Amino acid sequence: MVFRKESIEERLLKLDEALRVLEEYKGLLWDKYKADIKIQWIVERGFIIIAEMIFDIGAHIISSIYREYRDEYEEILRGLAANKIISQDLAKGLEGFGGFRNVLIHEYIELDSKKVYEALTGKLDILERFKKEIAEWVAKQ
Numbered sequence: 001m002v003f004r005k006e007s008i009e010e011r012l013l014k015l016d017e018a019l020r021v022l023e024e025y026k027g028l029l030w031d032k033y034k035a036d037i038k039i040q041w042i043v044e045r046g047f048i049i050i051a052e053m054i055f056d057i058g059a060h061i062i063s064s065i066y067r068e069y070r071d072e073y074e075e076i077l078r079g080l081a082a083n084k085i086i087s088q089d090l091a092k093g094l095e096g097f098g099g100f101r102n103v104l105i106h107e108y109i110e111l112d113s114k115k116v117y118e119a120l121t122g123k124l125d126i127l128e129r130f131k132k133e134i135a136e137w138v139a140k141q
Contacts (some may be wrong), residue, residue, distance in 0.1 A: 003064035008057055008138050015053040015131050022046045022124055033117050040113055043120050044104055050127055051101035054094075057134055061085055073098025086133045093126040 025033070025043055033039055051073075058076035062068045066083055070076045074095065081091035100119065103111065 001060070001064040003141075004060070005138060005141055007060060008134065011053045011057050012131060012135055012138070015050055015057075015127075018046045018049040018053070019124065019127060019131065022050075022120060026120060026124060028120075030114075030117055033120075034113060040116070044108075044111070044116055047116065047119065048101065048104050051097060051104070054097070054127075054130055055101070058085075061137075073101060085137050086130065090126070090129050090133055094130065 022043060025039060028039065033043075055073050055076055058080050059070065062070060062076060062079045062083065066079070068079055070079050077086075077091045077094050077097070080086045081088050100115075104116075
């Protein structure tokens with residue numbers, strides 16, 4: 001696979017777009033979130049897009065630059081940190097995000113909306129850090 005800087009930049013734009021949408025709902029009180037299925041769907045879809053962008057970006061960089069193929073989401077994050085593309089601290093903060101993505105995609109019938117709400121109100125900063133660290137890395141390429 002050939003490294004395509006524009007591919008990463010496109011995904012960073014989509015990641016930023018999804019983060020901006022979720023930011024609109026970050027201050028929402030739990031009762032309002034819980035009572036509005038449309039808001040829940042917007043937030044869930046936003047997190048799905050963010051997860052897909054993060055793991056697409058990571059897999060592309062690791063496979064095209066380092067010729068490493070990681071088929072588990074958490075391994076992608078560890079690979080980014082091991083190759084100093086993102087900080088170890090950021091990788092640690094993103095631990096479990098692959099599982100969160102899988103829950104959103106596959107367990108939507110029994111999805112715990114409280115956990116999604118907690119991610120909305122407490123995890124956007126770490127996702128913003130991912131965007132920033134990757135953008136800084138890409139700028140050097």
